[in-house]
Amino acid sequence: MGYQALYRVWRPQRFDEIVGQKIITQTLKNALITQRISHAYLFTGPRGTGKTSAAKIFSKAVNCRNLKDGEPCNNCATCLAINEGSLNDVIEIDAASNNGVEEIRDIRDKAKYAPTQADYKVYIIDEVHMLSTGAFNALLKTLEEPPTNVIFILATTEPHKIPATIISRTQRFDFKRIKFSEILQRMEFILKEKQVQYDELALKVIAKAAEGGMRDALSILDQATSYGDGKVTYDNALMVTGSVTKKFLVDYFKQIQLKDTKEALLTVKKLLNDGKDPQRFIEDLTSYCQDILLYNQAPEMIEEEDLGMFDDDFKDLAQSISEDFIYQAIDIINETSQSMRFTDHPDVYLEVLTVKLTHLNKVEATNLSSASVDNSVIEQLENQVNELKQALETLQKKSNTISETPKPKPQKTTSKQHVKINLSGIYGVLDQATRKDLNYFINLWPELMNSLSVTQRALMHVSKPVAASDDGIIVAFDYSFLYQKVNDDIELMDALQNGLDRLTNRVPKIIFVPEDQWPAIRKQYLSNKQPNKEASGVESAPKSDIVAEAENLFGSEILEIKND
Numbered sequence: 001m002g003y004q005a006l007y008r009v010w011r012p013q014r015f016d017e018i019v020g021q022k023i024i025t026q027t028l029k030n031a032l033i034t035q036r037i038s039h040a041y042l043f044t045g046p047r048g049t050g051k052t053s054a055a056k057i058f059s060k061a062v063n064c065r066n067l068k069d070g071e072p073c074n075n076c077a078t079c080l081a082i083n084e085g086s087l088n089d090v091i092e093i094d095a096a097s098n099n100g101v102e103e104i105r106d107i108r109d110k111a112k113y114a115p116t117q118a119d120y121k122v123y124i125i126d127e128v129h130m131l132s133t134g135a136f137n138a139l140l141k142t143l144e145e146p147p148t149n150v151i152f153i154l155a156t157t158e159p160h161k162i163p164a165t166i167i168s169r170t171q172r173f174d175f176k177r178i179k180f181s182e183i184l185q186r187m188e189f190i191l192k193e194k195q196v197q198y199d200e201l202a203l204k205v206i207a208k209a210a211e212g213g214m215r216d217a218l219s220i221l222d223q224a225t226s227y228g229d230g231k232v233t234y235d236n237a238l239m240v241t242g243s244v245t246k247k248f249l250v251d252y253f254k255q256i257q258l259k260d261t262k263e264a265l266l267t268v269k270k271l272l273n274d275g276k277d278p279q280r281f282i283e284d285l286t287s288y289c290q291d292i293l294l295y296n297q298a299p300e301m302i303e304e305e306d307l308g309m310f311d312d313d314f315k316d317l318a319q320s321i322s323e324d325f326i327y328q329a330i331d332i333i334n335e336t337s338q339s340m341r342f343t344d345h346p347d348v349y350l351e352v353l354t355v356k357l358t359h360l361n362k363v364e365a366t367n368l369s370s371a372s373v374d375n376s377v378i379e380q381l382e383n384q385v386n387e388l389k390q391a392l393e394t395l396q397k398k399s400n401t402i403s404e405t406p407k408p409k410p411q412k413t414t415s416k417q418h419v420k421i422n423l424s425g426i427y428g429v430l431d432q433a434t435r436k437d438l439n440y441f442i443n444l445w446p447e448l449m450n451s452l453s454v455t456q457r458a459l460m461h462v463s464k465p466v467a468a469s470d471d472g473i474i475v476a477f478d479y480s481f482l483y484q485k486v487n488d489d490i491e492l493m494d495a496l497q498n499g500l501d502r503l504t505n506r507v508p509k510i511i512f513v514p515e516d517q518w519p520a521i522r523k524q525y526l527s528n529k530q531p532n533k534e535a536s537g538v539e540s541a542p543k544s545d546i547v548a549e550a551e552n553l554f555g556s557e558i559l560e561i562k563n564d
């Protein structure tokens, strides 16, 4: 016999073996003992909580020749036949694949006939919410005039999709998520029976990942066992569940708290290198945030649920993080989780998320009153003031030497923030730009990105070349706050140019531009260039009017574009 999955081998054969649904199994046993059997049951609840197992045990018990205390004997001919799935009177139907009117009419027709071998015909319709409207109507007719000795057991994870008319004709049982501790005990029991060694912590990781479903728990346990050469180790449990060790999460949160973008990105990189699933990491992060909130508000709950899975590191961290910070983090994590579903590059989102999280307090601080502005913000403002002063001085000097040059037209920008844009540099590149150069750098880009450090790569991930000439590249940025950051990052610029030098043996200049402003800038450039062309008849004027104007006025310094 080949290998059989744990959840099959250890599928409960008696009501007493169903874990975590004591009230339901006791009620069903009482009904069997007192012979008050309903003709239709509805079993609802999350997956893997014992609905189908209970239905099968019930179908045995109701037909068993040696029923004892409401439990089937699992030994008589009927019980054995049902266990083998060979008794014609117990019919299992998966509504997910048999959801039409025809199938249900067929059941209705056949249900009229008396059971052939057993006392009761039992129809178990799994995933019953998948039935079509027509099929529900056909089922309703059957339930309204139930044939004698026929029992319907409808099982579903989504009871809200079942018509009220159906529900009202059934006896409903809501199966609960199985408690962490009960899943844990069941796994311990099975492993002891099988004489398999295990780390206690490994089982806790698995029990947590199963989220209240026994079938999931046993499937994960199966995998962890096969990885671990017969032993269930903590590392294998983490690997199989894709969970992140608590240590990782504590480190990551500390790095976020310290706004240490570089270290936080290294942590993410290590995770990804270890083969963790980014989506799973996001889930772990969310769950960790919730744990922190819960711990701060009701520590006794978390202690009970996780039986001391949280160590001193976690407690220290939880106490040092503000709730406000956690709520903001949860928002950002949720957003990322949403966008991640539609991408082939979840790792990129994870890195952007990390950059965002490590900038969380800064964003917060700039939005708040002066009382909470920290030093870095003051520093930023000082820098901006100095830049403005310099620009003003240059402007005054230049305008003294020029008398009749018309003023440049004000630029249109779409962003509400004001950002510095090196317009003259952009125009300089555009004057020489070709499609061929652009394609060349687009192809080169991934390789160039690989030459950067983790932090730099994360910043550059949301960038792309949008125009290029022989000696210049214009690079657009998706997020304006990242644009600001890279623009001030001299090391990054060095790294990019070194990379280009190594890859192409030349050092084209790189000019950044916020993506949302790029279309307007390009349009402005083209409309400025057009009349110049017509007037001079020269195909490529060395410099467009506006650049000449801008340079006359500002030199090749940075142009400040502001919104009004």
Ligand SMILES: [Zn+2]
Pocket: 063, 064, 065, 066, 067, 072, 073, 074, 075, 076, 077, 078, 079, 080
């Ligand atoms: Zn029996």
